Amino acid sequence: MKIPNCPAGHGEMTLRRLNKNTIFRDVEVAYQTEAFACRECGLEVADVDQAGATQRAISDAYRKAKGLLTSEEIKSGRKRMGFTQKDLADLLSVGIASIKRWETGIIQSPSMDHILRLTLNKHIGGSFDDFLDKEGILQEIEAASIKRVLSFQIEQEMKNKGLSKAAMAKKMNTSRTSLDRLLNPENDSVTLKTMTKAASVLGKRLRVEFS
Numbered sequence: 001m002k003i004p005n006c007p008a009g010h011g012e013m014t015l016r017r018l019n020k021n022t023i024f025r026d027v028e029v030a031y032q033t034e035a036f037a038c039r040e041c042g043l044e045v046a047d048v049d050q051a052g053a054t055q056r057a058i059s060d061a062y063r064k065a066k067g068l069l070t071s072e073e074i075k076s077g078r079k080r081m082g083f084t085q086k087d088l089a090d091l092l093s094v095g096i097a098s099i100k101r102w103e104t105g106i107i108q109s110p111s112m113d114h115i116l117r118l119t120l121n122k123h124i125g126g127s128f129d130d131f132l133d134k135e136g137i138l139q140e141i142e143a144a145s146i147k148r149v150l151s152f153q154i155e156q157e158m159k160n161k162g163l164s165k166a167a168m169a170k171k172m173n174t175s176r177t178s179l180d181r182l183l184n185p186e187n188d189s190v191t192l193k194t195m196t197k198a199a200s201v202l203g204k205r206l207r208v209e210f211s
């Protein structure tokens with residue numbers, strides 16, 4: 001990191017950690033940032049990396065204030081689920097660029113945040129649920145998101161175990177059509193029995209819970 005000189009001729013500036021407040025999208029947010037400051041006149045200067053980090057800190061503070069997942073929560077949640085950025089993009093039917101942007105500070109919409117939480121298996125809270133409930137679309141979105149993750153995980157496990165679709169169907173004692181339905185992320189009419197069978201063939205247990 002190259003330390004700049006104060007443009008007012010006060011010599012070398014110092015690296016400082018700063019606590020700041022700002023208004024972002026009508027919300028007052030507090031964040032921490034790093035910049036070079038002049039000891040004499042107090043002028044602050046940020047390099048490109050520092051400016052990027054500041055932008056991220058502001059969007060994360062805003063996301064916290066609004067109850068949205070932060071960049072780090074999205075990234076660590078994705079890793080915990082074993083998803084690459086491409087996997088998550090496919091699961092959400094968005095471009096990989098969107099995932100990259102959310103993980104580096106661009107703010108996801110509340111509806112996308114909700115689907116992200118479902119996909120990353122994060123606790124869902126608060127007001128957006130109520131909104132969707134009123135609209136009557138929450139259950140539909142939840143079922144679709146859960147099914148997508150499930151199909152993805154079954155397919156991953158089949159790959160890990162080197163099981164072809166034909167072999168999997170045979171082990172499950174079911175038809176290829178019914179397995180295809182299970183593996184099709186867009187199809188959410190799958191019975192609990194089929195899911196349990198698939199899990200058992202893969203040496204896993206299906207856990208269903210209310211929360």
Ligand SMILES: [Zn+2]
Pocket residue numbers: 006007008009010038039040041042043
């Ligand atoms: Zn100065």
